[in-house]
Amino acid sequence: MQAFAETWEGQGDMRPRMRRTFVAVTTLSALGVAWFVLTTETGLISSGRFPDPAATWAAMRQLAGPGYAGSTLVVHVAQSLKLVLGGFLFASALGVSVGLLMGWNRKAEALINPVFLLLRPIPPLAWIPLAILWLGLGDAAKIMVIVIAAFVPSVINTSTGVRTIDPTIVEAARMLGTPHWRYMSEVLVPASLPAIFTGLRLSLQAAWTTLVAAELVGALAGIGLVLNVAQQDIYPAMILSAMFVVGVLGWLMTLLLGLVESYALGWRTA
Amino acid sequence: MGSICFDKVDKVFGAGSGVLKALEDINLIVADKEFVAIVGPSGCGKTTCLRMVAGFEAPSAGTISVDGKVIIAPGPDRAVVFQQFALFPWKTVRGNIEMGLRNKNMPRAQRAPLVEGALKLMNLESHAEAFPHQLSGGMQQRVAIARAYVLDPAVLLMDEPFGALDAQTRVVMQEELVRLARLNPRTVLFITHSVEEAVYLADRVAIMSRRPGRIKGIVDIKAVRLAEQWDKSERIEDVMERESFVHLRSNIWKSLREEK
Amino acid sequence: MEPRLQPLETIAYGAIGLVTFFAIWTIVVLSGAVPHTFLPLPTAILTRFTFLLTHSFAGATLPQHLLASIDRYLGGFLLAALVGVPLGLLMGWFRWLDDILSPIFDGLRFIAPIAWVPFAALWFGTGYGGPIMIIFAGAFSPCLINAHRGARFVNASLTEAASMLGTGHFRTITEVLLPASLPSIVAGLRVAAGLGWQSLVGAELIVAANGIGYMMVQGQANLQTSTVMAGMVSIGLVGFGMDRLLRLAERAVGKRLGRPA
Secondary structure, eight states: OHHHHHHHHHHHHSOHHHHHHHHHHHHHHHHHHHHHIIIIITOSSOTTTSOOHHHHHHHHHHHHTTOBTTBOHHHHHHHHHHHHHHHHHHHHHHHHHHHHHHHHOHHHHHHHHHHHHHHTTSOGGGGHHHHHHHHTTSHHHHHHHHHHHHHHHHHHHHHHHHHTSOHHHHHHHHHTTOOHHHHIIIIIHHHHHHHHHHHHHHHHHHHHHHHHHHHHHSOSSSHHHHHHHHHHTTOHHHHHHHHHHHHHHHHHHHHHHHHHHHHHTTTSOO | OOOEEEEEEEEEESOGGGOEEEEEEEEEEEOTTOEEEEEOSTTSSHHHHHHHHHTSSOOSEEEEEETTEEOOSOOTTEEEEOTTOOOOTTSOHHHHHHHHHHHTTOOHHHHHHHHHHHHHHTTOGGGTTOOGGGSOHHHHHHHHHHHHHTTOOSEEEEESTTTTSOHHHHHHHHHHHHHHHHHSOOEEEEEOSOHHHHHHHOSEEEEEOSSSBOEEEEEEOHHHHHHHTGGGOOSHHHHHTSHHHHHHHHHHHHHHHTTO | OOOOOOHHHHHHHHHHHHHHHHHHHHHHHHTTSSOTTTSOOHHHHHHHHHHHHHSOBTTBOHHHHHHHHHHHHHHHHHHHHHHHHHHHHHHHHOHHHHHHHHHHHHHHHTSOGGGGHHHHHHHHIIIIIHHHHHHHHHHHHHHHHHHHHHHHTSOHHHHHHHHHTTOOHHHHIIIIIHHHTHHHHHHHHHHHHHHHHHHHHHHHHHSOSSSHHHHHHHHHHTTOHHHHHHHHHHHHHHHHHHHHHHHHHHHHHHHHTTOOO
């Protein structure tokens, strides 16, 4: 009992971060064991509903090696990433510019805002049938819906960022006689940067969700197509593998954006 | 050069039924290199006076001029030190101080010695490359003062500059400001609600009444200070214990008290 | 910074913007640059919309499709709120629960909700259960995260005051944490409502035999652009209406708790 209490104390003394990592690793391992026990060992969950670890591993190797749904993993991933990154970069560049304009110029805002309000309640996924009708099942339709999905959060957050700039910072800039273009580049944009990055993160998320959905509806390659074909083949191990890839790619892109953000916002309070 | 002149200035906020008369018939002349403090109950419009000199707001009637030129817009000839510092958080200390000089299109070679001088003046040399959030409140306000001083402005406008600082830092900054005023005298308009601070720092103290704000009296401090040789004392508490200081302080305090 | 516009100016500029938008649309169609089947006139969409209100397309009228969608949507959204909010509060109060569950949710967060479609269809079918699971996948995160954050950032002096008064766990959660984090929770519900609605539309595009998304897919298959766009209009209207309702709730909560909206 005494020994138990001591180890417990010891754990309490661990740094919070270490303790969290420890618990996280334990939880995820326990989940892995539970998966194995529920499927392979006892068969409580039938393999027709959820795959066991061995089948999943086999499906992943199949996806990576010989390929599935027409191509190998590398081709599917390259196709999806090409579309999502291209669409995201284009849409966010456009969105941030429009957002800056709307935040900076009240007339521009009054002009654009009602059209924006009209289109905004339509979720990006609802554009998919129209995009297919207009542009078919190829890349163009996907880029169209990604751009629509990623554009909106960039605009909203950028213009809010510009609007909510600290008024004394604006006054300090005026007092120092800051010319227009320098005010834009050295005061307005940096001040709105935290909000702009919030918008970019939401844009990236929306772009990724929309692309996966668009590929699920119809595509010639891409990770969404893998999900679609696996569903039609009733191949749970492949469904799980594809979901895993969707998650890892989503995580990697968010991580990358986070790195850019912490680099760009190095001046901010931690 | 730098004298400020308020000529029959009124300031009204709002319109229609929500109209609010903030300032009424303000007449005040701040001479070149003179340090004038304005004290008054909160909401009496003393900050509005300063903001109008800065050019952030325009008088509803009357004019405000600096060196005879009527003010129409903000500009680096009237440097402001804000209560909340208003440093650019994404610029280093050096970047903040340099901003106004760059806006004057001053070449780099000419800027460098001025920035170094301002850093030295405020004892900031070792923090030149730090970002504002890495500094204490007192240090941040030093940067803001350096940013204002480096512009070599005709007048310096300080809006409760030490209001956001803790008591100890505040005293250090007050002493620092007196040191600056001797080293490098400027025309200063200083807003505060601390009577002690006003009497310690200023040549003259203007007392304002409650809304609508008017100047109800001006107290000359400089004559007493020179006669009593306050400047011989290094530390603030040595001045504050003097009978002449206590006398001035209580007079102003009583006058303010009537406004509550 | 530019001066604010007068209210009349705002309306005038807004009207100019809208008129320009619809004028360009109409001119593009009337000039024959784009065929009508590709992009119908705004009026044609309105006509189609009113036609669908009373006439059946893809097995049901527009209101019937919408009702089927809203039925599923409410099921999924309520489930997400009823599981997500209490779980978030519990995780905000019991540190050990947070430590155990956070890594799991952190992992799941990066899977786009729509990627659950195949499993949802496999486990719960394509009628009612499957779409509900997709809505749940979309709406759950914001419910959980906002309740969790709200509870985690409740002023420590409130929980300390509660424990000083000898308040138990259950009562601390229901009578201190819940009301204190209500603004955050309602904000989360609003985000969840939007994401859930969009997930539903996605789910119906892929698997469903009725509902507004299904109607649009059928419109697309029959090359009826006006039906697809009428569907988009109704999705937008419902989404807008729900957002307004939750915004009112947000404001009411803010007012009740004495905070500026």
